[in-house]
Amino acid sequence: MGLLVPILLALLASLFGGLYILGVFRKQRPGEPPLDRGSIPWFGHVLEFRRDTAKFLERMKQKHGDIFTVQLGGNYFTFLMDPSSFGAVVKEARTKLDFNAYVRKQLIKVFGYTQIENESKFLHDSNNRHLKGDGLVLLTESMMKNLQNLMLHSVGKGGDQKAWIEDGLFMYSYNIVFRAGYLSLFGNVSSREAGSTEKSFEMDRIQSDELFKEFRKYDQYFPKLNYGLLSPRESIEVKKLLRLFWKTLSIPVLNNKDNPSSWVHELQQTREELGMKEFMQDRYMFVILWASQGNTGPATFWLLLYLMKNPEAMAAVRGEVDRVVKESGQEVGLGGPKVNLTYDMLQKTPILDSALEETLRLTVAPYLVRAVMENMNFKMADGRAYQIRQGDRLTLFPYTVVHIDSEIHPDPLSFKYDRFLNPDGSKKTDFYKNGKKLRYYTMPWGAGVSKCPGRFFAMNEMKQFVFFMVFYFDLEFKNPNEEIPDVDVKRWGIGAMQPTRDIGFRYRLRF
Numbered sequence: 001m002g003l004l005v006p007i008l009l010a011l012l013a014s015l016f017g018g019l020y021i022l023g024v025f026r027k028q029r030p031g032e033p034p035l036d037r038g039s040i041p042w043f044g045h046v047l048e049f050r051r052d053t054a055k056f057l058e059r060m061k062q063k064h065g066d067i068f069t070v071q072l073g074g075n076y077f078t079f080l081m082d083p084s085s086f087g088a089v090v091k092e093a094r095t096k097l098d099f100n101a102y103v104r105k106q107l108i109k110v111f112g113y114t115q116i117e118n119e120s121k122f123l124h125d126s127n128n129r130h131l132k133g134d135g136l137v138l139l140t141e142s143m144m145k146n147l148q149n150l151m152l153h154s155v156g157k158g159g160d161q162k163a164w165i166e167d168g169l170f171m172y173s174y175n176i177v178f179r180a181g182y183l184s185l186f187g188n189v190s191s192r193e194a195g196s197t198e199k200s201f202e203m204d205r206i207q208s209d210e211l212f213k214e215f216r217k218y219d220q221y222f223p224k225l226n227y228g229l230l231s232p233r234e235s236i237e238v239k240k241l242l243r244l245f246w247k248t249l250s251i252p253v254l255n256n257k258d259n260p261s262s263w264v265h266e267l268q269q270t271r272e273e274l275g276m277k278e279f280m281q282d283r284y285m286f287v288i289l290w291a292s293q294g295n296t297g298p299a300t301f302w303l304l305l306y307l308m309k310n311p312e313a314m315a316a317v318r319g320e321v322d323r324v325v326k327e328s329g330q331e332v333g334l335g336g337p338k339v340n341l342t343y344d345m346l347q348k349t350p351i352l353d354s355a356l357e358e359t360l361r362l363t364v365a366p367y368l369v370r371a372v373m374e375n376m377n378f379k380m381a382d383g384r385a386y387q388i389r390q391g392d393r394l395t396l397f398p399y400t401v402v403h404i405d406s407e408i409h410p411d412p413l414s415f416k417y418d419r420f421l422n423p424d425g426s427k428k429t430d431f432y433k434n435g436k437k438l439r440y441y442t443m444p445w446g447a448g449v450s451k452c453p454g455r456f457f458a459m460n461e462m463k464q465f466v467f468f469m470v471f472y473f474d475l476e477f478k479n480p481n482e483e484i485p486d487v488d489v490k491r492w493g494i495g496a497m498q499p500t501r502d503i504g505f506r507y508r509l510r511f
């Protein structure tokens with residue numbers, strides 16, 4: 001009897017502790033946003049959320065309005081669905097809303113990478129030095145050369161030059177953009193090691209293709225990995241893939257490459273100087289590969305697809321591309337030099353820019369998550385204020401409330417290549433909600449401290465690929481009545497969406 005009471009008390013305490021962790025006792029306090037815990041303890045709404053995030057959030061918005069808190073897998077996420085109030089999240093001090101505190105955990109879970117102190121500061125310094133200005137010009141030039149090697153190496157080299165070549169539009173676009181981007185950032189096979197420049201070009205083609213195939217496997221596991229839902233067999237497979245990437249991108253291998261980008265080189269050097277172990281530096285290289293290559297290829301696919309589906313848009317972009325080449329004074333023929341697509345030429349394509357922005361509006365859907373570092377009073381644009389709890393996560397999902405809001409972008413699900421053009425041909429930036437001009441009228445790159453630092457390079461990469469495709473090739477669908485495929489709803493929140501199926505197409509030289 002003497003022992004029974006303490007044992008019962010201990011059991012009771014653990015039961016309450018367990019229920020507390022499962023979130024059973026959490027209640028909406030006065031001043032807090034509506035709380036919707038879902039019916040399953042701890043998991044909350046995670047199943048419905050994962051099944052189709054966009055649909056789930058729309059349902060919650062109908063039920064609770066512009067701001068609400070939901071439980072997802074043991075964490076509480078407060079979703080803000082009013083774009084006019086986004087500025088208050090984006091500009092809030094890091095002491096209250098911190099992007100990095102959230103990212104740190106994701107990096108360990110998804111990439112096995114542990115950050116060093118002040119990591120985000122070093123990243124920002126390197127980004128500013130190498131992903132803008134002169135660094136961007138060099139990267140863009142490198143991308144152009146790698147695209148020429150991958151896309152145009154057989155042009156003018158015998159065979160039936162006017163024959164149609166068939167492929168899947170998604171796999172073709174993703175493959176080429178991934179490989180050219182990877183080679184531009186991480187460097188080429190050394191011509192000394194290969195024996196000649198020609199041989200190193202060939203090795204680049206072969207090795208980058210092998211890497212893409214493995215990357216694609218990881219990419220397909222990614223949504224499940226991100227939510228911790230891999231089966232034991234899949235976890236083993238993902239670990240195997242990670243080991244392969246770490247080896248392929250290991251520091252000794254990279255040190256042996258020609259033309260590595262100064263961005264990647266500096267990111268690695270900084271870590272070495274700060275004493276990070278070499279195996280962790282290798283892991284970081286894969287983080288960078290993922291961040292830089294996971295979205296660009298899929299987004300480029302959609303751009304080319306929309307152009308092919310919209311003859312008027314294709315004619316406008318092709319007319320612009322032909323004019324830019326002509327004005328550059330280059331004579332392009334079968335046996336002659338390839339188009340030297342310079343950085344300056346890419347600044348003269350407002351129609352392509354608008355078509356790209358329209359594509360990103362329709363197909364890029366990231367979440368922006370901030371860890372709530374202290375209890376805070378959050379003020380919305382219309383004056384309402386809410387208490388947000390320390391330990392929760394404040395989240396934006398601009399796709400549903402900005403990208404496809406019909407008040408901001410009329411007929412929001414249609415592709416309009418000139419949506420971001422003013423009648424005088426300049427870039428359109430005036431978009432309104434409730435009569436007020438919006439600062440955030442599309443957000444494919446995120447916003448604030450976490451805004452994608454690679455966006456200028458990404459835009460150039462996508463434009464360069466499409467520029468070459470429409471300049472060099474006639475393009476047609478295998479099925480003339482091809483429809484735009486659905487997006488794979490399991491990927492909401494990750495970034496660029498992917499299609500549920502590939503699209504057969506063919507291409508052949510235009511001249």
Ligand code: HEM
Nearest residue numbers: 291292295296299366368444445446450452453454457458
């Ligand atoms: C279409 C292509 C791309 C899209 C849509 C995209 C989108 C994004 C978004 C939304 C974020 C912020 C994520 C967040 O807030 O959680 C981000 C972060 C990042 N992106 Fe991109 N990105 C693209 C291409 C690139 C490229 C080409 C590079 C590198 C050259 C790059 C490098 C990065 C890095 C390093 C971060 C992390 C920034 C940080 O931790 O502060 N991205 N990207």
